[in-house]
Amino acid sequence: MNRIVGLETEYGCLVADDRSPGGPDAWPVRVKNHVFRKASAGAIDLHYRDYEEPPGNGGYLLNGGRLYLDMGHLEYSSPECRTIEDLVAYDLAGDTLVQGALEELGVADRVSLIKNNVDHHTGATFGCHENYLMRRDAEFTPDALAALLCFLATRQIFCGTGRIGVAHPLAFDFEPTRADEDVIFQISQRADHIVNDIYQWVQFNRAIINARDEPLADHRKFRRLHLLIGDSNMSPFACALKGGTTALVLTLLEEGRLPGGWALADAVQATRDISRDATRQWPVTLADGRSCDALDVQRAFHASANAHLRGQDAETDWLLNQWCFTLDCLRAKPNALIGGVDWITKFWLLETFRAAENLEWTDPWLQSLDLEYHNLNPATGLFHGVEPPSKTIGEFNARARRPSAMRTPPADTRAWGRGIAVEQFMGETRPYVINWDAITLEGGSHISMGDPFNTYDSEMRQFLTGAGAG
Numbered sequence: 001m002n003r004i005v006g007l008e009t010e011y012g013c014l015v016a017d018d019r020s021p022g023g024p025d026a027w028p029v030r031v032k033n034h035v036f037r038k039a040s041a042g043a044i045d046l047h048y049r050d051y052e053e054p055p056g057n058g059g060y061l062l063n064g065g066r067l068y069l070d071m072g073h074l075e076y077s078s079p080e081c082r083t084i085e086d087l088v089a090y091d092l093a094g095d096t097l098v099q100g101a102l103e104e105l106g107v108a109d110r111v112s113l114i115k116n117n118v119d120h121h122t123g124a125t126f127g128c129h130e131n132y133l134m135r136r137d138a139e140f141t142p143d144a145l146a147a148l149l150c151f152l153a154t155r156q157i158f159c160g161t162g163r164i165g166v167a168h169p170l171a172f173d174f175e176p177t178r179a180d181e182d183v184i185f186q187i188s189q190r191a192d193h194i195v196n197d198i199y200q201w202v203q204f205n206r207a208i209i210n211a212r213d214e215p216l217a218d219h220r221k222f223r224r225l226h227l228l229i230g231d232s233n234m235s236p237f238a239c240a241l242k243g244g245t246t247a248l249v250l251t252l253l254e255e256g257r258l259p260g261g262w263a264l265a266d267a268v269q270a271t272r273d274i275s276r277d278a279t280r281q282w283p284v285t286l287a288d289g290r291s292c293d294a295l296d297v298q299r300a301f302h303a304s305a306n307a308h309l310r311g312q313d314a315e316t317d318w319l320l321n322q323w324c325f326t327l328d329c330l331r332a333k334p335n336a337l338i339g340g341v342d343w344i345t346k347f348w349l350l351e352t353f354r355a356a357e358n359l360e361w362t363d364p365w366l367q368s369l370d371l372e373y374h375n376l377n378p379a380t381g382l383f384h385g386v387e388p389p390s391k392t393i394g395e396f397n398a399r400a401r402r403p404s405a406m407r408t409p410p411a412d413t414r415a416w417g418r419g420i421a422v423e424q425f426m427g428e429t430r431p432y433v434i435n436w437d438a439i440t441l442e443g444g445s446h447i448s449m450g451d452p453f454n455t456y457d458s459e460m461r462q463f464l465t466g467a468g469a470g
Helices: 023-038 084-104 142-154 236-254 267-276 294-309 314-332 342-357 364-372 391-399 415-425 457-466
Strands: 005-015 042-044 058-061 066-070 073-077 111-114 128-135 196-199 207-210 222-227 283-285 291-293 432-434 438-441 446-448
Touching: 005 023, 005 084, 005 236, 023 042, 023 058, 023 066, 023 073, 023 084, 042 415, 058 415, 066 084, 073 084, 084 111, 084 236, 084 314, 128 236, 142 196, 142 207, 142 236, 142 267, 142 294, 196 267, 207 267, 236 294, 236 314, 236 391, 267 283, 291 294, 294 314, 342 364, 415 432, 415 457, 446 457
Parallel strands: 196 207
Antiparallel strands: 005 073, 005 111, 005 128, 042 058, 058 066, 066 073, 128 222, 207 222, 283 291, 432 438, 438 446
16 A cells, blocks of 8 residues: 555443443543553653643553543544554554453443444434545645545445434534434444535534645645544454555545546535435436446446556555455345445344344334444454454454554554654653654654654654653
């Protein structure tokens, strides 16, 4: 892939009974404190990051990532990754780290961290944000943006995680509440909450693409594409497809090789329509009035990527092969994707249980199982018990779980240098400030890390030695 990519995951918290004092609001704080103070997995922030992030709100981890509290949610940001296998492994490392904290605290039997994107009770949403480093000189022409939105709106057919029911962001739709009895299950959790195609804010007016220009790197060379549309995947295979196919499409954009003629009449409406379509035909209307379906769109992007990018490296070829395999199976044999595509896996589990218990889709029992699909606890989370029929999916899902990723950074990005600093600061008594692209010590000693492709190994060691750290 050779593109810097990172994921941000916000976890829901579910408390089973009143034996856990403080309720769900208290446990994200306790997990965060345990990770830094007891598990010694990182260096806590000693300074205000902004008015909502006081000292102690979070910190950077030994693996180069970050764990912190964001508006009550526990949030994990992966380190910068250059390969898809690393991206998935470091995303899973965050899951394992926070679940391990619950187990070490002795409350894993009654407190659960949930890797999903909706609160069925309140209708609120919390995100899985994707970050892709791009060349600053990449041309985001109207045609290129339209094609990118077309791809992003339709990729949910293989990377959506599914949900029971619907939500209505009334503050922006100005729609009256309605029952939507016909929408019993949809394929994306975030689709209902996306109300704009491109916009600057992250909260409330959520867009497919967040437009703020915050590269967290040398702004003369790089930009960061920040996406809000994705679901939090339980399946490592789905996470790989989500990040990998998007990275390939961005390479096509940078090289001026995006397939032509692919622009949706309304990307936001198409996102919702695809998610809610019970027939799984996923029809969309293009800007020029033509009609097609989401599978047609994805096949066009795959064909272009296959024509221009195949042979670059083994990982690209693997992604192209699995993308094609998944598109072929979606309608012809969807059960072959159990364990690989989350919404298919969840629907299969819920439908099997519903039929066995003779339940209606509106039964609260099913809504509870919907949540349990996303439970990080391997002893109780429904996804963890699924055995994929596909050998390729099963092998990838197993290979992606790397215990070493919790404490060792990727060896080919600046996360490596940051990890060196974090390990040093865990035994420090002097003040320090860690950011994604720079580190500062008391007295003004400063190292800039503007190139995410640089490990900064020697530079960091020299900086820490020269500044008298430790």
